Amino acid sequence: MDVCSFVQFNHKGRTPFLIGLLVGFTICNFVYFPTYFPTYLGERKPRPPSYANMSKRRTQQLELSATSVPGTVAGPTIPPGPVHPTPFNITDPLSGYVNVLKDKDPFKRHCSVCALVSTSGHVLNYTAGEEIDQAECVIRMNHAPVSGFEKHVGTRTTVRVATHTNFEEAWREITHIISTENRSSLIVWGPDRTMRTDGKGETYNYLLNLTKASTDVEFYMLTPERMTYSHKLFDNETALPGRREIWLSTGWFTMVLATEMCDRIKVYGMSNGDNCSRREIWLSTGWFTMVLATEMCDRIKVYGMSNGDNCRDPNAYPAVYHYYDKGRGKECDEYNRMEKLKKQTHRFFAEKKVFGRWSKYNNITFHFPTWTPKE
């Protein structure tokens, strides 16, 4: 077990903090805690929504933050509280999606109505295809196929957001799909390690090859700044301000004691915690896709995304994890399994809760299954 897993293990309190100072997990404790302890129940209670046109709203927000004092009561025409999600760039919401080919224009697209089609098996419980196709823009994720599922998911694709992972397998599928879709855009997200453009980024290199081979598709990727923003946004939205529990470690008390009793303290084996700050919670493609939708669409109709409540209902439709991959098991089983993992996992329940919150600030509605956020 490496130091970081040891630290994470210790958080459960199953082992006493014995060798704290020696293995140097003190700092790791503080670094790691904020990423996994939050309980997702936002304390920020959005006040009644004003569904003003999004860009107008953001402009008002900009004016508000420049003139008002926090805590003062907002007038009826001024949007209350911070906007969710916090814009990446308030004056240029779509910045940070650059073309894979450096000399080409960055991603720009504005749609009045978007249909965001989930990859969840819930879509199979409905025949929403025709309705989906009526949206001005249709947004899909990863290698979710259209052919064979038209009556459930429609036929058109305007934008597809895809992850850097499962590359070989997913790309074959994506390449096939995009070649049949007319002039759609593919936006790929991934960490710098694999998206770097200096020749060492595996995913980027592959994308570059695809770009040359597919003239009907525009390829975009997220800038490192936008990746950082996406993670920060998740941390912000899932954190409970003021209610974070920080446990002090034995190392902390030992160090305090040492400063009191020793003239000179030589600490052995304590890392500075940098190695523990790697990402332990993976964002889903759905996260990136929803952020993008709030930036490019005036209205977002989400299809096939449940709020997770069905996972507590034994009579609910037993949706598979992905509508196109029956071998992957049931959605709720996957969600619950991941919820129990401490790291290298998704937090789907938390993401849905946040999407519910965002729906109060943007015109987002959930269809098939239909649900309205409680918070």
Ligand SMILES: *[C@@H]1O[C@H](CO)[C@@H](O)[C@H](O)[C@H]1NC(C)=O
């Ligand atoms: C969302 O947008 C649609 C179409 O512009 C509009 O009819 C509807 O009233 C909006 N919903 C809300 C809650 O503002």
Ligand SMILES: *[C@@H]1O[C@H](CO)[C@@H](O)[C@H](O)[C@H]1NC(C)=O
């Ligand atoms: C939203 O506001 C912008 C700028 O004020 C405007 O160009 C756009 O047409 C508006 N969209 C809708 C759906 O009202």
Ligand SMILES: *[C@@H]1O[C@H](CO)[C@@H](O)[C@H](O)[C@H]1NC(C)=O
């Ligand atoms: C936002 O975008 C505008 C236009 O692209 C740019 O000039 C500005 O520097 C950006 N702001 C931030 C904070 O990145």
Ligand SMILES: *[C@@H]1O[C@H](CO)[C@@H](O)[C@H](O)[C@H]1NC(C)=O
């Ligand atoms: C692509 O365009 C061709 C010709 O315009 C059309 O026949 C076909 O239906 C289109 N395919 C999709 C998926 O929109």
Ligand SMILES: *[C@@H]1O[C@H](CO)[C@@H](O)[C@H](O)[C@H]1NC(C)=O
């Ligand atoms: C890109 O294409 C070239 C030539 O077809 C090939 O040699 C290279 O291995 C490909 N690179 C990747 C990352 O697929």
Ligand SMILES: *[C@@H]1O[C@H](CO)[C@@H](O)[C@H](O)[C@H]1NC(C)=O
């Ligand atoms: C995160 O929260 C901090 C503090 O409230 C804020 O300054 C920052 O803009 C937020 N960033 C994002 C991406 O939400």
Ligand SMILES: *[C@@H]1O[C@H](CO)[C@@H](O)[C@H](O)[C@H]1NC(C)=O
């Ligand atoms: C932290 O990670 C770096 C790079 O992986 C490694 O070189 C270094 O030895 C690690 N430090 C500790 C204290 O584990």
Ligand SMILES: *[C@@H]1O[C@H](CO)[C@@H](O)[C@H](O)[C@H]1NC(C)=O
């Ligand atoms: C959707 O699921 C419900 C509950 O399992 C079931 O009663 C209904 O027949 C399903 N509808 C379709 C179209 O599959």
